[in-house]
Amino acid sequence: MFEFITDDDGDRGQVGIGTLIVFIAMVLVAAIAAGVLINTAGFLQSQAEATGQESTDLVSERIDVTSTVGIAEDGDNPTNLSAIRVGVSGAAGSNQIDLSTATVQAVGPNGQENLVFNNTNTSDQTVNNATDIQAGKFAVQNSSGNFVPASDAVLNDDERFTLVFNPEEAPFGSDDGDIFGQGDQSALDIVSPSGATTTVELRAPDLFNEGGEAVRL
Structure with a gap:
């Protein structure tokens, strides 16, 4: 069993x-x-x-440079610039680009600086010309030649702008009285908010002919 x-x-x-x-x-x-x-x-x-x-x-979101111009200071025998102007536009097919959040990495005769947007028409700062631009900053002009606030500094298909730099401030000029002028050189890296970088070289002529004239850099 x-x-x-x-x-x-x-x-x-x-x-x-x-x-x-x-x-x-x-x-x-x-x-x-x-x-x-x-x-x-x-x-x-x-x-x-x-x-x-x-x-x-x-x-x-890449920024294209369309022109580089300097304005010779007033006077019979100008040797310096009163403004540095870099025309910019959006690259082909680009989206809107907020220039107020862009940065410019500049190397010039007087060192290196990271420049940021200089707001205009605020309670403590009004920009009427390039020499009003504060140290470490750049300003933006529209196609009518008016300096614009951050809310209007937006590149699109219909608008072109000019980045304006103060030739008296570093790295173009210095506190010792140096001003960007005849024969001087500078390099700019314009960095969009997305990080796209556009490089431009600035070379002032060895001789300015007339005060107030625009010279190609």
Whole structure:
């Protein structure tokens, strides 16, 4: 009536339990690996989308330089500039670009400066000409020649602007009375809010002919 379990039957049972344990372990490892792969794929997708958007912004928010002009100071024999003017526009296909949040990394005869937007018509600062622009800053003029506040300094398909720099302030000029003038050179990196950079070189002529004239830089 009773069957006795032999040693061989016991060994087979232990092997079966061991196989089941190994199978369960393999399933758990596979599930964990699948979860890691899914999370990694999601992270890589998000990173790729962010990188793609940044790359698009670098192209679509690039600032083009259309002109570089200096205004010779008044007088019969001018040697310095009273204003440095850099015409800018949005690159082809660009979105609106807020110039008030752009920066200009300038290197000139008197060092290096990171210049930021100089707001106009505020309670403590009114900009009527280039020499009113504060140290470490630049101003923006519209196509009518008016200095504009931050809210209006936005490049688009219909508007062109001019970045205006004070040749008496560093890095163009210095506190010792140096003013950017004949034969001087400077380099500007105009950085849009998205980080797109446009580089321009400024080279003043060795001789200015007439006070108040516009000279190409």
